[in-house]
Amino acid sequence: MNFLINYFKSSIWTFLSFTVVILLILIPLASFLSYSFFTVDGLEINHQLSLANYKEFLVGKIYINTLIRTIFLALIVMFSCIFLGYPVAYFLARYAGRFKYVILLMLIIPLFMSYIIKIYMMRSILGYAGLINKVLKMFDLIEKPLEFFLWNQNSVIITLVIILLPLIIIPTFTSLEKIPSNIIEASFDLGCKPFQAFRYVIFPIGFPGLVVGSIFVFILALGDFITPQLVGGTSGFTFGKIIYSNFGLAFNWPFGAALASILLFISVIIILLTNYLTNKLK
Amino acid sequence: MEKFLELTNISKSYGSDKVLDNINFKIKNNEFFTILGSSGSGKSTIIRMIGGFIQPSSGKIIFENKIINDQPIFERPFNTVFQDYALFPNMNVFNNVGFGLKIKNVNKNVIKEKVFEVLSIVGLESFANRMPQELSGGQQQRVALARAIICEPKIILLDEPLGALDAELRKQMQLFLKEIQKKINIAFIFITHDQEEAIFLSDRIAVLNQHRFEQIGTPKELYYNPNSPYLAKFFGECNLFECKINNIENNIAKLSSGLGDFKTKIKNNNIKVGDNIIYGIRPEEITLSSDKDDDSFKLYVKKIDFKGPNSILHLVNKNKDLTIKLQNISSNISKSFSENSVVNINFNIDSGNIFPK
Numbered sequence: 022m023n024f025l026i027n028y029f030k031s032s033i034w035t036f037l038s039f040t041v042v043i044l045l046i047l048i049p050l051a052s053f054l055s056y057s058f059f060t061v062d063g064l065e066i067n068h069q070l071s072l073a074n075y076k077e078f079l080v081g082k083i084y085i086n087t088l089i090r091t092i093f094l095a096l097i098v099m100f101s102c103i104f105l106g107y108p109v110a111y112f113l114a115r116y117a118g119r120f121k122y123v124i125l126l127m128l129i130i131p132l133f134m135s136y137i138i139k140i141y142m143m144r145s146i147l148g149y150a151g152l153i154n155k156v157l158k159m160f161d162l163i164e165k166p167l168e169f170f171l172w173n174q175n176s177v178i179i180t181l182v183i184i185l186l187p188l189i190i191i192p193t194f195t196s197l198e199k200i201p202s203n204i205i206e207a208s209f210d211l212g213c214k215p216f217q218a219f220r221y222v223i224f225p226i227g228f229p230g231l232v233v234g235s236i237f238v239f240i241l242a243l244g245d246f247i248t249p250q251l252v253g254g255t256s257g258f259t260f261g262k263i264i265y266s267n268f269g270l271a272f273n274w275p276f277g278a279a280l281a282s283i284l285l286f287i288s289v290i291i292i293l294l295t296n297y298l299t300n301k302l303k
Numbered sequence: 304m305e306k307f308l309e310l311t312n313i314s315k316s317y318g319s320d321k322v323l324d325n326i327n328f329k330i331k332n333n334e335f336f337t338i339l340g341s342s343g344s345g346k347s348t349i350i351r352m353i354g355g356f357i358q359p360s361s362g363k364i365i366f367e368n369k370i371i372n373d374q375p376i377f378e379r380p381f382n383t384v385f386q387d388y389a390l391f392p393n394m395n396v397f398n399n400v401g402f403g404l405k406i407k408n409v410n411k412n413v414i415k416e417k418v419f420e421v422l423s424i425v426g427l428e429s430f431a432n433r434m435p436q437e438l439s440g441g442q443q444q445r446v447a448l449a450r451a452i453i454c455e456p457k458i459i460l461l462d463e464p465l466g467a468l469d470a471e472l473r474k475q476m477q478l479f480l481k482e483i484q485k486k487i488n489i490a491f492i493f494i495t496h497d498q499e500e501a502i503f504l505s506d507r508i509a510v511l512n513q514h515r516f517e518q519i520g521t522p523k524e525l526y527y528n529p530n531s532p533y534l535a536k537f538f539g540e541c542n543l544f545e546c547k548i549n550n551i552e553n554n555i556a557k558l559s560s561g562l563g564d565f566k567t568k569i570k571n572n573n574i575k576v577g578d579n580i581i582y583g584i585r586p587e588e589i590t591l592s593s594d595k596d597d598d599s600f601k602l603y604v605k606k607i608d609f610k611g612p613n614s615i616l617h618l619v620n621k622n623k624d625l626t627i628k629l630q631n632i633s634s635n636i637s638k639s640f641s642e643n644s645v646v647n648i649n650f651n652i653d654s655g656n657i658f659p660k
Contacts (some may be wrong), residue, residue, distance in 0.1 A: 206356055207389040209376040211403040211454065221402070225393045 057279035066275065074279035084263065084280065091260040092287075094174065095242035098181045102238045105182065106189035107231065111223075113190075114197035125194060128187050136184070140251045143180040147171060147252065172254025180252050181242050188241070189234035196230025197223065225302075232299050240288050260284060307332045307490065308353070308458060313362035315348055322348050324514040326362070330458070330492065335484050337493045339501045340511030346494045347386075349511075350460040353492065354383045366457075382451035383460045387467060388443045390435035396422070396446050397431040403454040421453045424483065441472045448483070458490045465500065477503055498538055502526070510534060528570065532658050535583045542589075542627050545660070546582045548574060556657070558582060561625040563600045567655040574657060581658040586630040588651040599647045602627065604640050618646060 057074055060067045078084045109128075113121045131139065146152045147170050154166040170176050200223060208218040246261035253259070264284070267277030313326040322345040330336050340346040351357045353364060355376035363370050371379060382403070390399050398405075401418045409417075422428045425445040435443055444464060451459050461480075465473045481504050484491050495501055501508050502522040509519040517537075518530050526538050535541040546558040554569050560582065567582070574580065592599055605626060608615040614637040616629040627648070640646065 201387075201389065203385045203387065203389040204391060206376075207383070207385060207391070208402075209356075210354060210381075210383045211450065212377045212406040214377055217406055221406070222391055222393075226391075 056275050057282045059275040061273050074276045088260045095239050098242040099235050099239045101182045102189045106186050110190045110193035114194050132187050139184050173256045176252045177249050177257045180248050185238045188237040192230040192234040197227040200226050309365040311363045313359045315360045333488050335491045335506045337501045337505035337508045339508050344511045346511050354460050355379050380457040382454050382456040384447045384451050384464045386463045388447040396433050400449045421449045425449045440468050461493045463494050540586050541583045543583045548578050562620050568653050579660050583656045584650050588654040590649045592647045595647050599649045602646050604644045
């Protein structure tokens with residue numbers, strides 16, 4: 022009898038947690054997927070199942086081109102974040118001593134700020150009359166404001182890198198910081214020069230953290246639509262922005278849902294692929 | 304006697320904290336040398352200096368007639384076995400062991416051959432593909448040792464390698480270490496806080512106390528001829544009490560003490576008649592006798608600790624201000640005593656130690 026009561030007690034919690042997952046994640050996801058098989062008639066949604074949306078994605082060249090361009094953009098953002106973020110995380114974990122958590126906290130604080138505010142902040146730095154141009158002009162280095170980082174793809178990349186940088190620093194720092202100092206000492210002891218110790222011991226052990234951070238950055242950059250909207254101008258639009266405009270301006274929910282499903286599918290594939298590759302590298 | 308590694312006047316302090324104070328010692332080729340000290344005595348600091356992980360504040364480290372103070376870690380011909388093994392978690396046993404050779408760009412086939420040769424020495428051939436996390440403590444220990452041996456260092460530094468193992472495994476690993484050291488003929492510098500372990504394993508022992516070496520010598524020298532009362536107590540039991548020297552004749556001193564008068568051989572020469580000294584004698588050098596003779600004392604039994612086959616006898620003098628402890632008295636003999644029984648004891652004339660006060 023007691024056994025049965027205990028069994029029910031524990032199964033209630035299991036049941037509740039599954040319900041939450043099903044209600045809040047799986048059902049919206051399923052309805053969203055099913056929307057992608059509907060079509061639109063003027064302002065009415067036609068509930069007849071069809072593959073028309075997916076067909077349009079494949080036929081209208083602009084969608085595939087934008088998708089590829091967006092993947093490239095996300096890759097550029099990801100690698101820029103790695104090149105800028107890894108040295109910071111490495112320095113913090115190995116050399117910052119007792120200040121490391123203070124510095125880390127300062128790097129994390131921007132994460133608590135509103136995303137929109139950060140983008141506007143970037144606008145005020147990058148703009149025609151922004152900080153960079155003003156400073157350059159003050160020192161007479163330029164005659165008229167520089168434009169290559171304004172209202173185009175470059176400004177989207179710069180803004181995304183700066184906003185997403187903490188997301189790569191934190192997991193990388195955590196995995197590097199966990200490496201016991203005697204393992205690094207052991208590598209020197211066995212004849213490693215500093216670079217070899219990094220190449221064969223520190224980097225491989227810290228690698229999973231870097232992968233987690235990179236996936237974060239890549240997925241977020243891939244789906245972002247606010248940054249292109251606010252700093253991207255006309256040439257800097259991304260796949261995320263197309264999805265957004267289908268839900269908003271064009272009022273074509275089914276097509277938006279189809280594009281979003283494709284993006285979701287690609288994200289999942291990429292996560293699985295990196296998972297597989299990192300396991301194989303081990 | 305070829306000297307090999309030599310540390311001269313080594314001191315180390317962190318700010319105003321002195322960790323090591325004027326350390327001097329030499330190590331011979333193929334020697335099993337143990338540094339024995341309690342935790343916090345600075346013993347790890349010594350081998351971390353030899354390994355190159357920290358720099359001495361002053362003094363010289365000399366290896367084969369060259370000063371190596373400034374030689375970087377990766378150029379020193381020594382390898383360390385760390386206290387908690389420090390195996391690389393991202394490599395399996397094979398790659399851990401082969402790592403030192405891989406860094407030196409040794410041919411892959413040669414590495415493979417050598418790794419299996421060394422793994423067979425430590426008895427882990429069948430574990431080459433395991434990850435370190437899948438091994439027990441003793442196995443990890445052996446991998447760490449194999450990883451050091453394969454580099455053919457001139458000296459292997461072992462930083463309390465048995466500290467994390469349980470008593471049973473510790474005994475096994477002690478035997479294993481002793482055997483392997485003879486087999487591979489590489490000098491070991493071993494660190495421990497366990498006297499028995501040090502005595503069992505070492506060719507020579509250096510005892511570290513209060514940041515300096517108290518004495519360096521073979522286990523037998525340290526046991527039979529300690530040069531301070533601290534050391535006499537450090538290795539096993541020792542009865543220590545104050546005496547006065549009454550007379551010296553033919554290297555035999557006559558001493559008077561609270562127990563009575565007795566004789567002992569003098570080993571160190573700087574002792575004069577009239578000196579107050581501390582006399583030390585190990586329990587096993589004291590004999591019980593039934594009859595009173597010239598050199599024996601009459602004492603009273605204070606307490607008998609029964610320990611199965613053997614017993615510990617606590618004896619006091621008449622004034623009850625001096626106790627003598629006798630260990631390993633056969634229970635067959637001790638059962639004939641009871642509290643306040645009278646016992647006659649003799650000190651072995653050859654084996655008492657005199658320490659200046």
